């Protein structure tokens with residue numbers, strides 16, 4: 051099945067809109083918070099050997115949970131006392147601002163073209179230790195901006211102030227933005243949407259990253275249905291029509307969590 055065929059198939063998948071209520075908070079069911087705590091631990095351990103602080107989050111296709119996962123991982127890291135910068139690197143379809151109820155028009159794109167200072171672009175969210183760099187106005191040339199030396203200089207600069215920098219990006223199989231940006235980060239995490247991310251899609255995305263020389267740290271398996279027993283606890287809350295279970299695979303050795311069938315001997 052070609053990549054484009056699978057995009058067509060997924061066209062009707064959900065509304066694709068993020069729900070601000072999905073932001074981790076005190077009312078979030080315990081098992082969801084636990085899933086993000088586990089993801090946090092795994093990310094911390096996966097990043098440590100790189101000596102870096104920058105994690106890029108992407109996925110093969112649209113609407114697979116990249117923005118939701120990026121945001122809640124950033125929240126989970128901040129809740130642990132880390133100073134975290136969450137960057138909306140999706141300059142085509144920015145969403146992170148919606149979780150925090152803020153404007154997206156001041157942010158990364160304007161900073162990168164020199165129209166705004168860091169202070170004007172960055173937002174201190176109402177979550178302690180968590181700052182947000184919204185996308186800024188949607189530019190005509192997102193890939194060029196993200197791959198520019200200014201982006202590298204920006205990341206080098208903010209690294210002085212934060213323990214972790216999480217960058218949300220567009221889908222790899224659609225545009226080159228995430229691949230281009232992967233050269234400026236310490237590692238990449240691929241979001242795999244349970245029952246939706248196809249084997250070919252995943253392989254294609256992974257290959258793009260490998261060819262770009264990206265350091266793929268692993269993948270997060272999201273939207274595991276509540277009925278799916280075996281690997282995850284049964285999910286009973288009415289929080290979402292899907293279960294919110296997060297798995298995290300290291301490299302490509304974990305056969306149980308693979309969606310693309312690789313690793314099977």
Ligand SMILES: Nc1ncnc2c1ncn2[C@@H]1O[C@H](COP(=O)(O)OP(=O)(O)OP(=O)(O)O)[C@@H](O)[C@H]1O
Pocket residue numbers: 064065066067068069072109111112113114115116117118119140143145219220221272273274290292293294295
């Ligand atoms: N773990 C999850 N379980 C169930 N639904 C989820 C999960 N994560 C995200 N969603 C839902 O999937 C839809 C897409 O989520 P999100 O915007 O985070 O994906 P995305 O990959 O960033 O999309 P895009 O490619 O448009 O940027 C939303 O409606 C969101 O509520």
Ligand SMILES: [Mg+2]
Pocket residue numbers: 116117118140145218219
């Ligand atoms: Mg997104």
